[in-house]
Amino acid sequence: xxxxxxxxxxxxxxxxxxxxxxxxxxxxxxxxxxxxxxxxxxxxxxxxxxxxxxxxxxxxxxxxxxxxxxxxxxxxxxxxxxxxxxxxxxxxxxxxxxxxxxxxxxxxxxxxxxxxxxxxxxxxxxxxxxxxxxxxxxxxxxxxxxxxxxxxxxxxxxxxxxxxxxxxxxxxxxxxxxxxxxxxxxxxxxxxxxxxxxxxxxxxxxxxxxxxxxxxxxxxxxxxxxxxxxxxxxxxxxxxxxxxxxxxxxxxxxxxxxxxxxxxxxxxxxxxxxxxxxxxxxxxxxxxxxxxxxxxxxxxxxxxxxxxxxxxxxxxxxxxxxxxxxxxxxxxxxxxxxxxxxxxxxxxxxxxxxxxxxxxxxxxxxxxxxxxxxxxxxxxxxxxxxxxxxxxxxxxxxxxxxxxxxxxxxxxxxxxxxxxxxxxxxxxxxxxxxxxxxxxxxxxxxxxxxxxxxxxxxxxxxxxxxxxxxxxxxxxxxxxxxxxxxxxxxxxxx
Ligand code: BG6
Numbered sequence: 289x290x291x292x293x294x295x296x297x298x299x300x301x302x303x304x305x306x307x308x309x310x311x312x313x314x315x316x317x318x319x320x321x322x323x324x325x326x327x328x329x330x331x332x333x334x335x336x337x338x339x340x341x342x343x344x345x346x347x348x349x350x351x352x353x354x355x356x357x358x359x360x361x362x363x364x365x366x367x368x369x370x371x372x373x374x375x376x377x378x379x380x381x382x383x384x385x386x387x388x389x390x391x392x393x394x395x396x397x398x399x400x401x402x403x404x405x406x407x408x409x410x411x412x413x414x415x416x417x418x419x420x421x422x423x424x425x426x427x428x429x430x431x432x433x434x435x436x437x438x439x440x441x442x443x444x445x446x447x448x449x450x451x452x453x454x455x456x457x458x459x460x461x462x463x464x465x466x467x468x469x470x471x472x473x474x475x476x477x478x479x480x481x482x483x484x485x486x487x488x489x490x491x492x493x494x495x496x497x498x499x500x501x502x503x504x505x506x507x508x509x510x511x512x513x514x515x516x517x518x519x520x521x522x523x524x525x526x527x528x529x530x531x532x533x534x535x536x537x538x539x540x541x542x543x544x545x546x547x548x549x550x551x552x553x554x555x556x557x558x559x560x561x562x563x564x565x566x567x568x569x570x571x572x573x574x575x576x577x578x579x580x581x582x583x584x585x586x587x588x589x590x591x592x593x594x595x596x597x598x599x600x601x602x603x604x605x606x607x608x609x610x611x612x613x614x615x616x617x618x619x620x621x622x623x624x625x626x627x628x629x630x631x632x633x634x635x636x637x638x639x640x641x642x643x644x645x646x647x648x649x650x651x652x653x654x655x656x657x658x659x660x661x662x663x664x665x666x667x668x669x670x671x672x673x674x675x676x677x678x679x680x681x682x683x684x685x686x687x688x689x690x691x692x693x694x695x696x697x698x699x700x701x702x703x704x705x706x707x708x709x710x711x712x713x714x715x716x717x718x719x720x721x722x723x724x725x726x727x728x729x730x731x732x733x734x735x736x737x738x739x740x741x742x743x744x745x746x747x748x749x750x751x752x753x754x755x756x757x758x759x760x761x762x763x764x765x766x767x768x769x770x771x772x773x774x775x776x777x778x779x780x781x782x
Contacts, residue, residue, distance in 0.1 A: 327721060447529070499719075510641055580765060582757050585757075587759030634762040663682060
């Protein structure tokens with residue numbers, strides 16, 4: 289969160305021909321270049337296993353930029369940018385490949401004055417994380433006097449606590465924690481960064497941000513897509529590991545944390561970790577009463593007939609993997625004691641939306657509330673697809689009667705101008721170049737969230753599921769609605 293200088297560097301992308309590189313990384317690099325936000329001394333080397341020349345690779349990148357970048361491709365700019373993009377082919381476990389890469393990098397240092405600085409980006413599937421880190425170590429590409437060497441690890445960071453801890457050990461054996469950037473792309477989203485600004489730059493919110501005034505908080509991320517072509521991965525993950533362990537817990541910690549002592553990276557991360565440490569412990573009773581899992585069956589979204597999860601490619605026809613999770617949890621500290629946090633995430637739901645709804649406590653049943661059912665005041669932080677903040681409160685309906693109706697003040701950040709919000713990856717790559725790791729996860733955050741998720745998974749493993757239990761295109765299993773209904777509440781859809 290501090291203003292830091294950009295590092296002259298060569299960015300080395302392992303997995304240069306993969307989906308992530310083409311859909312997100314290259315378009316984001318182009319967006320940064322377009323805005324003049326890349327360092328003058330900068331180059332990119334993509335490593336992949338396909339046989340391509342620099343020219344062929346650049347042509348593929350150009351197509352991806354045309355398809356996925358938020359700024360239209362400008363030929364003149366692209367002709368400049370493509371000059372700093374290179375492609376190298378080798379298998380990630382091939383020693384000769386690293387020797388060759390090292391030579392190329394040193395030539396590029398001379399050509400672009402990048403001073404031996406490296407940003408290694410592991411956009412590969414997790415089974416290659418360890419081998420790449422190991423080879424960088426063996427070939428002494430991890431450390432060099434007076435040079436900066438950073439590594440970026442994509443998700444998933446482990447499959448459970450034990451595998452995440454093992455992976456972390458392998459990485460930190462070679463790269464220091466301060467040079468290790470664990471991606472959670474939700475942290476790069478505009479409105480998620482805005483949570484802290486809203487809370488800590490507005491007296492009207494921060495003073496009310498506690499159990500005295502807040503009734504409950506709902507954090508919801510629903511998607512209309514299914515598992516797409518990732519059935520193989522998803523069968524070993526499920527919604528709890530795929531979304532809750534990382535993205536949803538990040539939203540939770542930013543919403544619930546105490547004000548940090550300053551805006552430095554470690555101060556913010558310290559406060560986020562405290563939230564995870566204060567979560568109500570997971571017991572069998574807790575899981576039975578407060579957690580709902582679901583799996584989509586056949587259904588309809590718009591005019592399309594959708595197949596059930598068990599019919600998806602590379603998914604077992606008897607799979608009991610959850611594609612939906614809803615939960616209610618408490619944060620056991622003075623600020624939040626007694627305030628339920630409801631979390632929900634699911635695939636193949638009726639709508640794509642990520643939002644945080646803060647429901648304020650209702651007034652006593654006197655004056656207007658005596659005879660009328662007044663709607664509660666709501667503050668909604670809209671993360672996507674619309675980005676903004678909505679405040680709902682009650683006002684008199686114009687006219688001669690005394691009717692009171694809820695009205696909404698709606699600030700939409702991405703409605704007025706096209707292309708005005710940066711892509712999450714733009715912000716994250718830009719921070720990586722500056723050496724600001726605030727929007728990346730620290731090991732202890734990962735550790736606590738995996739511990740929590742492992743505890744739940746262990747309990748779930750012993751309980752039978754009755755899947756599928758919600759239709760594609762719906763709002764999830766009935767039990768998820770019941771979870772709030774029995775508390776006299778409802779999921780808000782605003
Ligand atoms: C990824 C998950 O981390 O986040 C996907 O693996 C999910 O399953 C995606 O679809 C959602 O991201 P976004 O930015 O579309 O909300």
